[in-house]
Amino acid sequence: MTSKLTEPETEAQATPLTQTVLPARKPQLLPPRPSPHEAGPRSDSAEFILLYLPTMVSVYTARHQQIPPSPQSLREHVFGNAHHRACEACREETEFLVMHQKKFF
């Protein structure tokens, strides 16, 4: 290749990486939120139904290996409310994927 993307800093030989073990992902729970309406879009909004809900289903099923009992309980799991802590990992991944989809809007 003759790309000139940057000036080489050191040797030209690719360095193989050595082995070790990657720690498993551990989801953390966030503190309960004072109101169910504080996080995420409204449950009856088009954004929630068309964008958030399918995304939350995909994130939740891959991470927890279960079918969510209902959209409402899924929302509570992902965003939390006054009584339930949010699942930080699910929320982070959901927000990331929603933003990722919005890049193509």
Added chain:
Amino acid sequence: MHSCYSPADVMCNFASLPSAMEATQEIGLIIVGAAGYRGHSALEILPKLRAEERAKGMHLRLVSLAEANENSRAALASQAAALAGSPCPVVGMLSEAIPVALQWLADGQTRRKLLVYDATPAAHHYLHLMTVLPYTARGHIFYLGEKPLFTDQGQIDFIERNFARQTFFCELIETENPAFRAASEFLLSEPFQIERMTFWRASCMGVLLAAGDGRAGAEGGALLDKAPHDLSVSLGLVGPRFVERWSVTQARTHLLALHEDAFRLGKRNFLSVAGTSLSDTHCPARIPQHQPADALASFEVHLTLGGNLVVPVSYIASWVGMQNTPPELTLSSKLASLGLAPAEWQNHEAPQLSSNRQYRYQNQEVRIALIEGLLGNRQVQVVLNLLAKFAGHRFVHLIGEDRRREILFEEKDACDYHDSKEADLFAVFQRVVEHCAGLRTAENVATGASLLVHKIMLGALLKAHEQLPATDQDAAYRASAVAYAK
């Protein structure tokens, strides 16, 4: 760690008679990501596909298009009307197209089926598959998605637990490459015993992305983006249903991909599999999308076939062209020893300026496979060149111990890359549509083969990423920077 699956795990996916095979004469189509690179190709092949299927007594109808980009939707409506013969609803998201699909299915006098083609970026495939699968058994809506369908093992685990007997398809386009079809027919028709296979697939997508010339939606890194193709070819050559067990025996990330900020701002920024910037590859990724993307990876797999026959298969996947790593040098010298000149399988484009005029680079591509084995009692090699790009042309040569070549397949003239790709996409669509119509099976792209390809790919990715926490990030960055600049 070896990722092993029992014969029962693998075989159940092939043995089940999918509901997709029940006969029908009316098939609807929804294209998601219709204005993108592959979505547009799918639209373009539609008139020819409709004509060919009509001759077989089948009616293929474009039911809806989904395109997230609002500006592209208006043009899509008129384009669809011109290509499909009648207008169809154009919506934003797949979830909006599902009610349209259900209505079309309900309106049929006879049983209809519907295929959803997903041409969106890889990060959206699993959520689209999860949107379609609940309707597969009851509603006869089937999913066909671009590779990779899965980017996390948890996604595969969930599908296997809950939708094990449902049919879906991955558009593994190389299984319709004429070079693969020719080699596959040869191996099936002759007493050929495969002893070893080696695959090398390189593009400069990493360089293009860093230079600001990458295609929107091109993500994942070399292993996720490239390996599914060669995995599908290798499994197709042995027959996916004959793979009883597999294990990833070795995997290595030789080079990590860099974000364009590394060049634009001079920062030590790696690239994530979802195309974002990563400053630290040691920190375990909290979400799968934050895993680092590799620029060059290699891995070795043992496929155990019937009679405990083990076939070792090596794969090299690159987003930074050729870099002279040990596996690349080994295969290069093997090809040279067989009398293959580099010009026969290395494809180059003249050096060019990036669209922002900041960088100069040369596009370089390789898609070569070497199959070693016994033809009767003769030691032979079959070489497949799968790439029709730049000045290259596709071929399959049988080479004996005396280096004499027999041409099993050869494209006479270098054909246009876009045309060859569209022809292969057409063949995939035709096979899937005819699978859904109950005419023939699409074994190389249906549930069993698709799951197998992705399980091995993710097994290799996991094994390669076990190395990351011990990596010297500064040294890895320098090595990548050198590779990008070579």
